[in-house]
Amino acid sequence: MPPWWIKLHMTKETFLSGIALLFRYHLCGL
Known part of the structure; x- marks a missing residue:
């Protein structure tokens, strides 16, 4: 798994x- 995919995930x-x-x-504000 490429690093960019991990970062994207x-x-x-x-x-x-x-x-x-x-x-x-x-x-909660409502």
Whole structure:
């Protein structure tokens, strides 16, 4: 597995985690 794929996967995981946190925070804000 090339390093760029690992980096891309890590970025994707971080992005999804950020979206989940923002979505949860938005629901709590409501």
